[in-house]
Each structure stands twice: as structure tokens, then as C-alpha cells.
Amino acid sequence: xxxxxxxxxxxxxxxxxxxxxxxxxxxxxxxxxxxxxxxxxxxxxxxxxxxxxxxxxxxxxxxxxxxxxxxxxxxxxxxxxxxxxxxxxxxxxxxxxxxxxxxxxxxxxxxxxxxxxxx
Amino acid sequence: xxxxxxxxxxxxxxxxxxxxxxxxxxxxxxxxxxxxxxxxxxxxxxxxxxxxxxxxxxxxxxxxxxxxxxxxxxxxxxxxxxxxxxxxxxxxxxxxxxxxxxxxxxx
Numbered sequence: 001x002x003x004x005x006x007x008x009x010x011x012x013x014x015x016x017x018x019x020x021x022x023x024x025x026x027x028x029x030x031x032x033x034x035x036x037x038x039x040x041x042x043x044x045x046x047x048x049x050x051x052x053x054x055x056x057x058x059x060x061x062x063x064x065x066x067x068x069x070x071x072x073x074x075x076x077x078x079x080x081x082x083x084x085x086x087x088x089x090x091x092x093x094x095x096x097x098x099x100x101x102x103x104x105x106x107x108x109x110x111x112x113x114x115x116x117x118x119x
Numbered sequence: 120x121x122x123x124x125x126x127x128x129x130x131x132x133x134x135x136x137x138x139x140x141x142x143x144x145x146x147x148x149x150x151x152x153x154x155x156x157x158x159x160x161x162x163x164x165x166x167x168x169x170x171x172x173x174x175x176x177x178x179x180x181x182x183x184x185x186x187x188x189x190x191x192x193x194x195x196x197x198x199x200x201x202x203x204x205x206x207x208x209x210x211x212x213x214x215x216x217x218x219x220x221x222x223x224x225x226x
Contacts, residue, residue: 035215037217044217044220045156045220047209059214062120095163102169103154103170103173104152104211105154105211106154106166106209107166107169109164109165110163112163
């Protein structure tokens with residue numbers, strides 16, 4: 001069965017960077033884009049960007065351009081999202097997600113990674 | 120960027136009642152690339168509807184989606200206790216954006 005398993009919670013100081021991983025299993029990793037979505041506590045869902053694991057091509061939401069880098073390591077079926085210049089407003093749960101062969105909407109989700117930015 | 124607006128912000132209903140949630144887009148959503156998600160506290164969102172009206176695998180038929188262009192609706196025909204949650208729409212026809220959500224709570 002398809003699984004997306006994310007790395008554990010992180011605490012960072014303002015100005016630092018954080019790298020969250022998303023390890024895929026149960027399917028051919030390079031066949032589906034990996035998307036990243038975040039959610040601040042009590043707030044809605046915010047799309048951050050997508051990455052094609054086959055080509056490495058990415059599409060980053062305007063708000064995050066210059067601060068977000070999405071990469072992958074195909075040998076271990078892992079995707080990564082790195083967010084730099086962290087601010088307290090970046091405190092959120094970060095999710096990876098992917099679609100299916102029927103739709104780009106997100107049927108499969110990781111369990112989420114809480115990133116806390118605090119001095 | 121396509122902006123999605125959801126209404127109402129909160130819907131207070133009783134189990135067994137019908138829920139009608141609205142999602143309006145700032146411009147037409149191509150090919151009805153509109154999805155609905157359900158999210159409960161502490162959980163990742165769950166895909167309910169894609170392509171505006173197709174139910175995702177495993178979703179009960181009390182959930183239905185309709186609409187096209189800029190106006191979309193999620194209907195829950197008879198609310199079950201487990202349906203009280205927050206619902207988000209998402210468009211994926213032009214990049215990706217989410218609506219702000221509608222909370223369905225118990226009256």
C-alpha cells in the first residue's frame with residue numbers, strides 16, 4: 001500500500017533553516033509528483049509547491065519563492081522540503097502529499113511534521 | 120492566482136440534517152479541477168471529491184459534489200456524527216490553491 005512517512009518534529013530558531021523529509025513506499029516513486037502543504041495551528045491549508053521526482057523540476061508558490069527548496073533522492077524514494085530564513089510565522093505542520101493516476105488532487109498524505117520556530 | 124472563497128465559515132447542524140457547502144473561485148476553474156477535503160483535529164486531510172463531482176475511493180455516497188466554472192458545492196445528504204469536521208475546497212487547474220475552509224459543527 002502507498003505510504004508517505006515524514007521525518008519527526010523540529011525546533012529551530014528564527015533565521016535558521018529546516019529540512020523535512022518524506023519517504024515514499026508502495027509505488028514507483030518517480031511516477032507521481034510530491035506536493036508540500038502547510039498548516040499553522042488553527043489555520044487553513046496552504047499550498048507550498050510541487051516536485052517531479054523523475055526530473056527534479058519544481059513549482060514553488062510565489063509566497064515561498066527564494067525560501068523553499070524541494071529536492072529528492074530517488075535511490076531511497078525520498079523527497080525533501082527545505083525552508084530557510086525561518087520566522088515565527090513559519091511554525092506549522094508541514095505535509096507531503098500526492099495524487100493518483102486519476103487526479104492531481106491529493107489522495108495520499110504524509111502524517112505531517114510539526115516545525116516550531118522559537119527563540 | 121485563483122482565489123477560492125468558501126461559505127459559510129461555520130455551519131451548525133444536527134446529525135441527520137443536510138449540509139450544503141459552497142466554494143467560489145475568482146476565475147473559472149479549468150476542466151472542473153476542483154477537489155474537496157475533510158479534516159479532523161490532529162489528522163491529515165482526507166480527499167472526498169475530485170473533478171468537482173467524482174467521489175474518491177472509499178467515500179460514502181452521502182457525499183456529493185457539483186458545479187463548474189466558478190461555483191461549486193459539496194453536499195452531505197444526511198450528517199453522520201463522524202462528518203463534523205472542517206471542509207476545504209482546492210483547485211488544481213491552474214497551479215494549486217485551497218479555500219479557507221468551512222467548519223461543520225454540531226448544533
